[in-house]
Amino acid sequence: MQEVKVGLIGFGTVGRGTAQVLYEQADRLKRRGGGNVYIKTIADIAMDSLPPHLQGITLTADANDILDDPEIDIVVELIGGTTLARTFILKAIENGKHVVTANKALLSQHGSEIFSAAAGKNVEIGFEASVGGGIPIIKSLKEGLVANRIESITGILNGTANYILSKMSDQGLSFHTALQEAQEKGYAEADPTYDIEGMDTAHKLVILMAMAYGMKMDLQDVTCEGISRLQPIDIDYAREMGYRLKLLAISRNHGDHVEARVHPTMVHKGHMLASINGTYNGVCFRGDMVEDILLYGHGAGMMATGSAVVADIIDISRNIMVGCINRVQSLSYLPEHVQERKVTPMAELRCPYYIRFSSLDKTKVLSRIAGALGNNGISIESVIQKSREAENAVPIVMTTYEASEEAVNKALAEIDSLDITTDRAVKIRILVEDHE
Amino acid sequence: MQEVKVGLIGFGTVGRGTAQVLYEQADRLKRRGGGNVYIKTIADIAMDSLPPHLQGITLTADANDILDDPEIDIVVELIGGTTLARTFILKAIENGKHVVTANKALLSQHGSEIFSAAAGKNVEIGFEASVGGGIPIIKSLKEGLVANRIESITGILNGTANYILSKMSDQGLSFHTALQEAQEKGYAEADPTYDIEGMDTAHKLVILMAMAYGMKMDLQDVTCEGISRLQPIDIDYAREMGYRLKLLAISRNHGDHVEARVHPTMVHKGHMLASINGTYNGVCFRGDMVEDILLYGHGAGMMATGSAVVADIIDISRNIMVGCINRVQSLSYLPEHVQERKVTPMAELRCPYYIRFSSLDKTKVLSRIAGALGNNGISIESVIQKSREAENAVPIVMTTYEASEEAVNKALAEIDSLDITTDRAVKIRILVEDHE
Numbered sequence: 001m002q003e004v005k006v007g008l009i010g011f012g013t014v015g016r017g018t019a020q021v022l023y024e025q026a027d028r029l030k031r032r033g034g035g036n037v038y039i040k041t042i043a044d045i046a047m048d049s050l051p052p053h054l055q056g057i058t059l060t061a062d063a064n065d066i067l068d069d070p071e072i073d074i075v076v077e078l079i080g081g082t083t084l085a086r087t088f089i090l091k092a093i094e095n096g097k098h099v100v101t102a103n104k105a106l107l108s109q110h111g112s113e114i115f116s117a118a119a120g121k122n123v124e125i126g127f128e129a130s131v132g133g134g135i136p137i138i139k140s141l142k143e144g145l146v147a148n149r150i151e152s153i154t155g156i157l158n159g160t161a162n163y164i165l166s167k168m169s170d171q172g173l174s175f176h177t178a179l180q181e182a183q184e185k186g187y188a189e190a191d192p193t194y195d196i197e198g199m200d201t202a203h204k205l206v207i208l209m210a211m212a213y214g215m216k217m218d219l220q221d222v223t224c225e226g227i228s229r230l231q232p233i234d235i236d237y238a239r240e241m242g243y244r245l246k247l248l249a250i251s252r253n254h255g256d257h258v259e260a261r262v263h264p265t266m267v268h269k270g271h272m273l274a275s276i277n278g279t280y281n282g283v284c285f286r287g288d289m290v291e292d293i294l295l296y297g298h299g300a301g302m303m304a305t306g307s308a309v310v311a312d313i314i315d316i317s318r319n320i321m322v323g324c325i326n327r328v329q330s331l332s333y334l335p336e337h338v339q340e341r342k343v344t345p346m347a348e349l350r351c352p353y354y355i356r357f358s359s360l361d362k363t364k365v366l367s368r369i370a371g372a373l374g375n376n377g378i379s380i381e382s383v384i385q386k387s388r389e390a391e392n393a394v395p396i397v398m399t400t401y402e403a404s405e406e407a408v409n410k411a412l413a414e415i416d417s418l419d420i421t422t423d424r425a426v427k428i429r430i431l432v433e434d435h436e
Numbered sequence: 437m438q439e440v441k442v443g444l445i446g447f448g449t450v451g452r453g454t455a456q457v458l459y460e461q462a463d464r465l466k467r468r469g470g471g472n473v474y475i476k477t478i479a480d481i482a483m484d485s486l487p488p489h490l491q492g493i494t495l496t497a498d499a500n501d502i503l504d505d506p507e508i509d510i511v512v513e514l515i516g517g518t519t520l521a522r523t524f525i526l527k528a529i530e531n532g533k534h535v536v537t538a539n540k541a542l543l544s545q546h547g548s549e550i551f552s553a554a555a556g557k558n559v560e561i562g563f564e565a566s567v568g569g570g571i572p573i574i575k576s577l578k579e580g581l582v583a584n585r586i587e588s589i590t591g592i593l594n595g596t597a598n599y600i601l602s603k604m605s606d607q608g609l610s611f612h613t614a615l616q617e618a619q620e621k622g623y624a625e626a627d628p629t630y631d632i633e634g635m636d637t638a639h640k641l642v643i644l645m646a647m648a649y650g651m652k653m654d655l656q657d658v659t660c661e662g663i664s665r666l667q668p669i670d671i672d673y674a675r676e677m678g679y680r681l682k683l684l685a686i687s688r689n690h691g692d693h694v695e696a697r698v699h700p701t702m703v704h705k706g707h708m709l710a711s712i713n714g715t716y717n718g719v720c721f722r723g724d725m726v727e728d729i730l731l732y733g734h735g736a737g738m739m740a741t742g743s744a745v746v747a748d749i750i751d752i753s754r755n756i757m758v759g760c761i762n763r764v765q766s767l768s769y770l771p772e773h774v775q776e777r778k779v780t781p782m783a784e785l786r787c788p789y790y791i792r793f794s795s796l797d798k799t800k801v802l803s804r805i806a807g808a809l810g811n812n813g814i815s816i817e818s819v820i821q822k823s824r825e826a827e828n829a830v831p832i833v834m835t836t837y838e839a840s841e842e843a844v845n846k847a848l849a850e851i852d853s854l855d856i857t858t859d860r861a862v863k864i865r866i867l868v869e870d871h872e
Binding site for chain 2: 021022024025028029031032033034128133134135136139140143144145146147148149214270272275276277282287288289290291292293294295296297298303304306307308310311314315318319322323324327328329332333334337
């Protein structure tokens, strides 16, 4: 049986997971016709030695020992970041090697360059592990749903943020307490900015949009709002109104332009995404033929992500063995059919809104708020106004029918400038369900 | 571009959907590198003419016009049943043609014969549409999860049964009223036996087990209990205890033997499967590397199933174009590694149980029931005994800790034979969650 040799750059969590999966599943992969795949070399600048069961593998601190090794067929880049990783991947491609990576930051920012280089050298880029950890999302989009125009993408793509929101929701914790707990359990990094401010989710959304729509993979104009300013009171009101609060990646395909946004979103409790809790991820694709498909599982973790990296390695290994490189397009569409698409400006977004006002307990407050909304063409769907404690500000919570972001922003600016509220209004978008 | 010619046998719902998907998505499929695929001939014994937009296609009443046509590369069998369909598929294989089918009944009963014949002629069998309609389940099992030992399969695989259970649960309808409504809406056939008695689900489970475990695809010893005898009272108690009642396909991989069963099951409301309502399907795979993965979507329907059939056609078309037939094994494992596995006898099953007794309002009833359970090694986890109306039988509802099916059956037979109950005890198995 032909051997397929892998070089692994980066022996952190996912690198270790990948090596472990390949080691533990070696026999199964052969029995499944995946070929005789093994790691020849691991490059890591911080390692002195490998675990005993990996002793047959060469350890080096110099990635060039992999990139320049003519025996190596597939380079697996797992160092992350967008500088060295980019250099390594471009050199691997230049040297005719296939590449597998989990690097969503890199692909979402330098994807066009990388895929163009790969097409020029007729090598493959596997990146299943870049979105949704072990869930076969990319393969499903590129192959299983090949006969669909993807109408929308709606996903929970960051386990850290979802864990924090689940904790806030289930236990009434503040954002900071929930974040601290996530850090203690190892679900959040010391600097959690990328996860909680939505950038990681945005990176993944860009990759999914590229596959779904056949558009260029560049991080551009994705509106990104994180969860760090969310307050438990809004999560409580959301629950009371039948919603769960989730950090969603949302894209809707309008043909010549596409929505691309990441923000906290109210999801009706009957929607499958509302049931996704803890560190789990899930993404819903709406295809014109299949309607809604949801894929769910662990979006991170050593072994789950390792499973996705190895699935890509085997995919490429099968192609090497039978000589059919790029049997499926890396970018889902043939390079000449990958198009530029405009991202819909946020001002043009239309959706229902949840709005909370901190009002002074004065007469006519509600009518003045409703008036300002009405003047901007916004219709109120429901109102909750509960306690009336003379000393404190009174929360007035509303949901609106579908309205434009521009109109809502204008109305809220007007209301905030009145002398009837104590604090700026809190605005949270509500997920529109296409199929209802 | 090389042409790939398809012959379609059977122009019913899925046949029409397949032709429609190929027609509507023709341009997209080319842009995605799927090749120049078109239907050359449609065989159907009941059709006089084709819809106007399909006029370029030859219509015949004789399937042999497809099977004997040397120009046809892929035969799509969509007539269903296990006699003519088997004959057609075997002849197509004999004539060197690739086959795509949605026929779960046929594959689950004659899969070994069909796959063996296909291996002999080096042709492919695509069957994504046989399980879960448009959801890319088979591809995910065979490729996305290639680096996993599948530990268990737990699925809602029949939309008709799930629709009926959802209606019973949400609106308190009786089984017969819910069935009638399903029939009126076209979600249940005039003879709904296969769907409601679990056979359809069992067929699909057999196919999934074959892919997941690398075992022979034969319908054997799958325990199958349907939903026709379920009563609203048990659904209500289930809800009160935090469970939803679902018709599940369940298989757990014990290595040399595997569980294989279809029956109404109490699913904890926090489990993703509990949130799957209406005609939707969903299947949860537990892999040793990825842990739990759930795939969800429409499990039936003209366009959704057509989408899966076309995905298979494109998969094979890509292989034809680049000359890499059977790049991925039809049976997921290489034929020489497909093994026989024993199915665990039901008596050896261990799970928690929900049991409802219709007891006479006599003293010591509870203690005698508890005694019989205890004598058989069964521990009670919770009890509900509500109303005490002198005239009527009093329901006593219990959940047990994990117990063996054999012990529970023995205990219930003992209790049923006592003079303290008015009716046979109702027993419903509770889903064990592996990860808790």
